[in-house]
Amino acid sequence: MWHEVKSLTPKSYFLKSYQPRNAEVKHLRILLIGPVGVGKSSFIDSVDSVLQDRITGRAPTDAVTGSSSFTKNVGIAVFDFTKDPEGFYSFMFNDLMGFERPAESGVHVEDIKLALKGHVKEGYKFKPEEPLTEGDFYNPNPTLSDRVHVLVSVVPAESLSIMNIEVVEKLREVRLAASEMGIPQLAIFTRIDEACPEVKGNINKVEKCSSLLGIPPNCMFLVKNYHSEITTSNAINALILFALRAMVSVGEDFLNDLQG
Template identity: 40%
Template sequence: MYVSPSLSQGEMVNTLKAFNIRDDKVKNLNIFLCGPIGAGKSSIINTINSILEGQISVGYQGCLDSSVSQTLQFHERQVGNAKDGFLHLVLNDTMGLEIDQSNGVHTDDIITALKGHIKEGYKFDPQTPIDENSTYYRENPSLSDRMHCLVYVIPADKISLMDEFFQKLKTIRDAAYEMDPDLPHVILMTRVDKTCTLTNKNLRYVYNSKKIKDKMEECHQALDVK
């Protein structure tokens, strides 16, 4: 599926609504969001649903720049609504990463979720990842249970301070490539208005900002994701 950035918002929404999965074994495409605490993963999910629903959506409480993860459980959020119909897309939200392994989501849990073993509602334990005896552990995940796209949510204004976070993300990246070499990887930068005076005045200038372009390259070099 490719959605041209030159399309208007309405055209993008219509393109997404018309999208169908060719493989009958897969009901929905699972898009997995991961990143540090306060990066805005839950806010992104709410924003996407607000656009598609045509009204403000606050399905998940999130807080940009929070020092404590607002997501404590594994959430699967279908895109759309019962009235207008759901898209064949599911956004999967997790607890945020932290530098200290005793806090934040355990990288093993993210890798296990990528493989489709974790069920909706699993409560993350920063110090002890899920095991096969958990009621939230799916022993034999199908292709439909696995993640089909990995999205790294990165706060643009903090990239230079994220060396240790990037090491964790690289561990997740390598496990994802091992699981499926063709799995799409996407970097989504948030907080661009905090990074550049041009975008702070008007977000429409985000594609004209040299500073944002430099941050994109910095993020690419750190994570090696195109």
């Protein structure tokens, strides 16, 4: 496996040439969910950095992580990636605020379910007090393009065991809703630099997280985000590209299955 990881370069042919075969969709939509401050926005930045081959910083991240979500003022922020000079890569990320505790103060699970189905328009600001029902930001007739094609749970490798139970339950609820819709799901562990450096430790974490979230171990990826580096490196790029490639592959399978 490590061979395969090392052979991925920022110019990864698969990602560069990828286009959904399903003609109804121009961009594969990947939604990231997870606890506050776990590195969701940093992962999007890291993908951008890998693809641009330099450190970039588009998705707002927070260097002082507290208990409330930094990605707050946006509802669903959409990020696509420049594939200079040919335009954009054919996949995009949706970033959300993190799940907070107490549960009532964060984004509603009902809103995320609506987002999975494509009912939530870009720019909607989630309201902790009430879920979206109708209005300017409600899309009553979503197309396949508006829907989420891959759901990624982002979990902290270093503090998995102290992940709040309410947050775990929210993650599971969203995951079950996505399963009912047939949406493929992966998980990434961020902050592996702060977690146990031994592989065995990480494998135990993968198994623990697998049973917590109900995602099979082979759908889980260890990732180190670019958070303090000033240049990109092959080792960090490889982990990010490996996870990204898996996201795009399962999303493509989902779209093809829908096409029949």
